[in-house]
Amino acid sequence: MASDARDDAPVTLSKSERAYLFIKERIENGSYSPGFRLVLGQIAKQLEVSVVPVREAVRRLEAEGAVTFERNVGAQVAMVDEREYFYTMETLALVEGKATALSAPFVSSLDLIEARDINAAMVDCLHHFEPHRFTELNLEFHAVIFEHCPNPHILDLVHRGWNRLALLRDSTFSFVPGRARESVEEHERLLQLIESGAAPLDIELAARAHRTGTLDALLNHQANQGR
């Protein structure tokens, strides 16, 4: 992040990795919006590399679900509709719930303090209306807990879900007024469950409901707006 490898002296980053990060970044920040055609030769020229590493990067993004690929035709940024958003949220609810429950026993009192600090900062964001930072802090909050997740596969699924959300954030995400405040309250309740050593299943379902609640809020909000 600090020193973006100037031109052709990547200290420890292969060209295919550079291509991967390059494309991924552009997809996430919206430069390449859903449906955008990724032409290998074109991207290769921009990056001043050959098509081979670019192709590898694109296939990798395909494996991650960020782009779709058709043989002899090409790749394009994955189309993400409401249905996709729903599936992703449902899956996230599932894996985040489990990840929270599995992590709970390993959350220290220091972690709890840090989590509460973050949650407080989120309240500040509400007052100053900084939705972007709010979302960031939300991830940090959960990261403090998940950091202890003993099952790396489940943790990986959580990160995949987050990536996917980042992908379609700009197109689908909309800030639902009441939900943000509800969210920070649920955070505090989650922390209390963890602190009190509640049953794993209780924690799991609470964390699951936390995610599901965001989904429901969004759906209701859209429905009320006649969409």
Place this chain on the structure above:
Amino acid sequence: MASDARDDAPVTLSKSERAYLFIKERIENGSYSPGFRLVLGQIAKQLEVSVVPVREAVRRLEAEGAVTFERNVGAQVAMVDEREYFYTMETLALVEGKATALSAPFVSSLDLIEARDINAAMVDCLHHFEPHRFTELNLEFHAVIFEHCPNPHILDLVHRGWNRLALLRDSTFSFVPGRARESVEEHERLLQLIESGAAPLDIELAARAHRTGTLDALLNHQANQGR
């Protein structure tokens, strides 16, 4: 499977796909056991293709977790220890549980009949001691249900889990005597839950316990055998 594309006229299968299937097959049937070094040029010669599609296949397998890859060093079949097995089973319990609950409302009475037929065949396998076929039928049983899963992401995770298990089947899986019979009984109970339109969460937890039970049985079994 039926017609292994003779030489250079793959009707509708790219060379990288052929390489992918070739390697995957060998990993699953144990020809390439964990730790086996996958040398691109070597495999390329065997398949009479260049290294480029082979490399693509290997990277794809890496993304799936079947092989590990180190830059400028090479790839090898992923090492899978008991811990890995545990993680996979825990994750599978999670996603299979949800997949079952989500699919339940769409399971028809015809599906129920088919599932019960398969379950009966599994009992036969027990009597004739055919553990391999038993495992196959077990997958079919769950497939009948999951076929209706409305969330493709979760279904995909189930399949990934199955793939992963197939990967380490030979090295870690051992047939636990009493568990198989227990398993078919749990199948029947699952079907009854689905049939009676039980609450989604009940179905989810039952399906989850079904998978967890296999894991516990295996762990206890190993513990009792002093390992």
Place this chain on the structure above:
DNA sequence: GTCGATCTTATCGTATACGATCTAGTCCAT
């Protein structure tokens, strides 16, 4: 004027080639 066949072009899929990097073995100095 519309439909279908041919041709053109853009893009992908793969082969080959070569430079870069790692690993291991050898040799020399201590």
Place this chain on the structure above:
DNA sequence: ATGGACTAGATCGTATACGATAAGATCGAC
């Protein structure tokens, strides 16, 4: 004999080149 530097071989990473495929344009027939 042991440790470190050097050399050689193997393997990977990427560039370039060319054949293969598919989408679109052009032209002719009805």
